[in-house]
Amino acid sequence: MVDFDALITQEAFQTYPFRIDKCSYSQGYVLQRVYRCLTCNPAAEGEIPRVTCYACSISCHAEHEIEELWLKRSIRCDCCTVDNTSQCFLENEKYPVNEKQPYLDKNSKDYHNYFGKFCFCDSSYDPEKETREMLQCISCFDWFHDSCIEQNIDLESFDSFICRNCVPNFQPFLEHLIGLEANHPCTFNSNGDCYLQEEWRSKVCRCPNCLTFEREFPFLFSEETPYDPPEDVILTPAENLMDGVFNKILTDHQNDISSLPQPAIIDAIHEYNDLKTEFNAFCNNFKDKIISEQVSKHIQKFFEEFKAKKANKVN
Structure with missing residues (x-):
């Protein structure tokens, strides 16, 4: 039987390897991966586009039409600013408009990128x-x-x-x-x-x-290092065991997940965070013990209780 919860979770972390709980606004104008939300800001060329950081593109715009702009230099997330029409779920307040964004210079050589155009051929x-x-x-x-x-x-x-x-x-x-x-x-x-x-x-x-x-x-003169959010998975030995299981499932059933909607992947990230935290705490009880049949029963009981808790939460 295919464990689709595990399957979706592993796919989530291959697609989104970084944490999605913190907006990059506080980093200032930095080299980072940015995205444009066409749902919130369908600006035509000549108008003012807005960009979101990696975390906001997922946490705040998951069900929107998103266009990746890749790396941009000296740029800041617009998601939590006053001119963004949608709510930023990662910042509690609205900040002033970013007045130093590179897309404000219509003569910049990559200006058309912010409207989905690339190359000499535009x-x-x-x-x-x-x-x-x-x-x-x-x-x-x-x-x-x-x-x-x-x-x-x-x-x-x-x-x-x-x-x-x-x-x-x-x-x-x-x-x-x-x-x-x-x-x-x-x-x-x-x-x-x-x-x-x-x-x-x-x-x-x-x-x-x-x-x-x-x-x-x-x-x-020196190679640039882009800003990336912290990686979301720092595996303990116990988590490595889980990760190996997920990788095996993913390899065997890659085609089954090719059409999964983005919201399902994002939900899985949050589910896995909960599972990871609780399983870590659980494994600390057995860190000095040999894996025995008795310990295996405790592990089985842990997953049964976690699954029941998850079902009660849904209900």
Whole structure:
């Protein structure tokens, strides 16, 4: 018999690996994954879009139409601000409008991303239909089809990509990289796009002239670390046992869960949090004992009582 509760729970944590109980607003303007809720804010290009953080996209907008914008630099969650039409369930108060959001600059090179458009071709992204590879510019964070950059491009031949729209911003810096004799860490194609080889940052010049770029473009000198919420699962040995069971179920019945609605996955996250907390406390009673038949009976009784408690809660 398939334990679908366990199956859904494991799928939930593979899809949503981070905690969803804290909005990222307090982090300020940071590099983070953001989403746009088309239900709450169906803004057309030229209007003001709004973005939500990872946690709010799930906890506050689970049943809405969500569009992922991927990583954006120096951006803040709008979910708990006064101009958001829906309620933020993770913050108790409404904060002032974010006045430094990058999408407020209509001349920014990735401006069209906030309205679901990407690449030089200004096309929408449909994950169910798109077959081309896409590359993200490390400067503007726009995404580009490989075929729009260069025909027959070898995606394994370079580490980082800077689009032709951004290259003029630091042309002297990149020309210096090209001028280095060792391994040529930087190359251009005929369109002006720039390809950076592996470990290119280790070859970056730090003379006074080049360091002037560091203040404005720090990502050229050191790799950026995006903000992520804390991971939701920190497994104890007992939880590892449970996780192994869930993985086995998931592997055997992957197709059974392919059409599960998002709310079911999110509900499972909360159910698993409850189960994890109670099971941890339960296992502390046996941490110094050998797993015996008697202990196994206690474990079986724990799950029976938890299941009964869950049923009473639903009723």
